[in-house]
Amino acid sequence: xxxxxxxxxxxxxxxxxxxxxxxxxxxxxxxxxxxxxxxxxxxxxxxxxxxxxxxxxxxxxxxxxxxxxxxxxxxxxxxxxxxxxxxxxxxxxxxxxxxxxxxxxxxxxxxxxxxxxxxxxxxxxxxxxxxxxxxxxxxxxxxxxxxxxxxxxxxxxxxxxxxxxxxxxxxxxxxxxxxxxxxxxxxxxxxxxxxxxxxxxxxxxxxxxxxxxxxxxxxxxxxxxxxxxxxxxxxxxxxxxxxxxxxxxxxxxxxxxxxxxxxxxxxxxxxxxxxxxxxxxxxxxxxxxxxxxxxxxxxxxxxxxxxxxxxxxxxxxxxxxxxxxxxxxxxxxxxxxxxxxxxxxxxxxxxxxxxxxxxxxxxxxxxxxxxxxxxxxxxxxxxxxxxxxxxxxxxxxxxxxxxxxxxxxxxxxxxxxxxxxxxxxxxxxxxxxxxxxxxxxxxxxxxxxxx
Numbered sequence: 362x363x364x365x366x367x368x369x370x371x372x373x374x375x376x377x378x379x380x381x382x383x384x385x386x387x388x389x390x391x392x393x394x395x396x397x398x399x400x401x402x403x404x405x406x407x408x409x410x411x412x413x414x415x416x417x418x419x420x421x422x423x424x425x426x427x428x429x430x431x432x433x434x435x436x437x438x439x440x441x442x443x444x445x446x447x448x449x450x451x452x453x454x455x456x457x458x459x460x461x462x463x464x465x466x467x468x469x470x471x472x473x474x475x476x477x478x479x480x481x482x483x484x485x486x487x488x489x490x491x492x493x494x495x496x497x498x499x500x501x502x503x504x505x506x507x508x509x510x511x512x513x514x515x516x517x518x519x520x521x522x523x524x525x526x527x528x529x530x531x532x533x534x535x536x537x538x539x540x541x542x543x544x545x546x547x548x549x550x551x552x553x554x555x556x557x558x559x560x561x562x563x564x565x566x567x568x569x570x571x572x573x574x575x576x577x578x579x580x581x582x583x584x585x586x587x588x589x590x591x592x593x594x595x596x597x598x599x600x601x602x603x604x605x606x607x608x609x610x611x612x613x614x615x616x617x618x619x620x621x622x623x624x625x626x627x628x629x630x631x632x633x634x635x636x637x638x639x640x641x642x643x644x645x646x647x648x649x650x651x652x653x654x655x656x657x658x659x660x661x662x663x664x665x666x667x668x669x670x671x672x673x674x675x676x677x678x679x680x681x682x683x684x685x686x687x688x689x690x691x692x693x694x695x696x697x698x699x700x701x702x703x704x705x706x707x708x709x710x711x712x713x714x715x716x717x718x719x720x721x722x723x724x725x726x727x728x729x730x731x732x733x734x735x736x737x738x739x740x741x742x743x744x745x746x747x748x749x750x751x752x753x754x755x756x757x758x759x760x761x762x763x764x765x766x767x768x769x770x771x772x773x774x775x776x777x778x779x780x781x782x783x784x785x786x787x788x789x790x791x792x793x794x795x796x797x798x799x800x801x802x803x804x805x806x807x808x809x810x811x812x
Contacts, residue, residue: 445498453489460493465501474506474518477525483510512593512600535594536603540793542801544585549576552586561602562590567648568734569605569619569630572640574612575765577650577675586610587797589790604628607790609798618794620787624779633791635775635783641708642687642769643733646716647740647751650675654750656763671761672715672754679720679749681740685731686714686755686764694727694737700752701744704737714764715754718746 449460461471475481487493494507505519509532517528543556553563566588567576574580591603607620619630619638630638654674689708697703700717704725707713720741725731742749755764775783 445504446494446496448492448494451487451489451491451493455487455489457484457487457493464495464497466495466497466503467501470503470520473520473525477518477527479510479527480516480518483508483516512595532595534600536591537594538589538591538606540587540589540797542585542587542797544583544801544805545580546582549580558588558590559602562588562605564648565605566608566610569608569638570610570617571643571645572638573617573644574610575644576648577645578652578765579612581613584610584612585798585801587794587801589793589797605630607787607794609794618791620783620790622775622783622786624775631775631783631787633787635780635787637772639733640769640772642712642714642755642767643684644765645675646684646686646714646753647675647677647681650677650681650740650751652676652765653748656761656765672717672752673764675740675751675753676748677740677750679739679741681751682736683716683719683723683738683740683751684734685737686753687712687733689714689731691725691727691729691731691737694722694725696743699745701746702738702741703744706731706737711758713756715752715756717752717754718742718744718750720749 447464449464451457451460458468458471461468471484475484491509495503496505496507498504503520505517507515507517510516510529513532513534515530515532517530519526519528541553541556541558543552543558545552549567550560550563553560566586570576586609588608589606590608591606593600593603604621605619607618609616609618611617618633620633621628622631623629632638652673653676654670656670656673683704685706687706687708689706691704692707692713693703693705695703697717700715702719702722703715703717704719704722705713705715716738718741719738720743721739723735723737723739725735725737731737740749740751746752753764755762755767757767774780
């Protein structure tokens with residue numbers, strides 16, 4: 362009997378075409394390969410792809426010069442310098458000596474500074490608001506001091522080698538010209554305030570026209586003025602009111618004009634025809650006073666008897682300055698019976714003026730020369746007086762005259778080259794005054810027509 366033969370698995374031979382069995386086997390092998398690559402790290406580190414070759418080009422650039430120093434000595438590495446300046450603004454009632462004491466600076470240092478030419482006045486006459494800058498590198502040591510001297514100088518005093526070095530910087534001043542017009546309805550000051558004009562300009566204008574207008578008695582409602590004036594500025598800051606360039610004042614229908622002009626190095630005011638406004642005598646020796654008693658016979662308020670009043674009484678508050686009516690020499694200054702404290706001024710050519718009932722005398726003594734407008738005393742009620750006032754007398758060769766009506770020869774006008782220069786200066790100013798007054802009259806007429 363023949364044994365039975367076990368059947369064999371047929372061997373498939375690749376004949377150039379993928380059968381279904383081939384694809385299943387390849388898929389199985391691929392999955393196993395991916396699984397092995399994920400589990401074993403070494404298989405996943407594929408070699409990096411080659412990067413394209415880059416071409417680098419070097420360009421030489423110049424560097425800023427720098428000293429070859431150790432880091433600690435290199436100026437670039439130094440710290441910014443410490444500011445050793447301290448600025449102090451003077452308070453009310455404070456002195457520079459007090460400031461030095463507060464800063465720990467010695468009085469000897471201040472004394473050295475005061476000895477420097479041109480420094481004493483600026484360092485002793487300090488006012489609230491003034492500023493001083495101190496360079497204090499070490500406690501108690503002053504290296505320099507800065508301050509303003511006058512309106513246009515900035516001074517630095519440097520203390521070095523036992524001496525003082527002065528550095529001065531000029532500060533430019535700017536003069537701005539302004540114009541204004543006003544009409545009196547209640548008072549001159551109120552009219553000026555409405556026009557934006559300061560009291561300083563009002564006082565200057567009153568002084569300019571004081572030889573022709575009695576501002577205490579003559580002003581009336583409807584009087585009007587026009588003024589061209591200056592303001593002084595520095596570094597964009599207003600410092601003060603300047604001078605009047607030109608002005609006009611219409612009082613009781615009569616118009617007066619004034620133009621500033623420099624003659625012989627001194628500024629004066631002239632009328633439109635070139636005559637000086639300054640006359641030999643002022644009409645009022647007291648500003649903005651009122652006449653309380655006129656010239657002539659009257660009953661004396663204390664004695665009760667009829668007697669001649671040989672002068673004019675100007676009522677004013679005690680302490681109001683009294684001015685010399687003209688240039689002259691003090692003939693008497695002291696007590697004079699019922700006149701009380703009295704000053705008599707001899708003006709020459711037989712003209713004298715007397716000022717009585719003063720509260721105190723001025724600084725002028727008998728025999729001294731005095732200029733017109735100088736303060737010779739102050740209003741009071743010494744002697745026979747019922748209230749504070751000035752008793753003012755005007756005498757010609759010993760004869761009393763009414764100070765409010767006495768007339769003096771007008772001053773001589775400018776001549777020759779001086780007159781030609783004045784006309785060149787006055788022409789534009791007078792034209793501007795005319796324009797201002799024209800505007801004022803036009804505004805007045807328009808206001809009247811509306812009413």
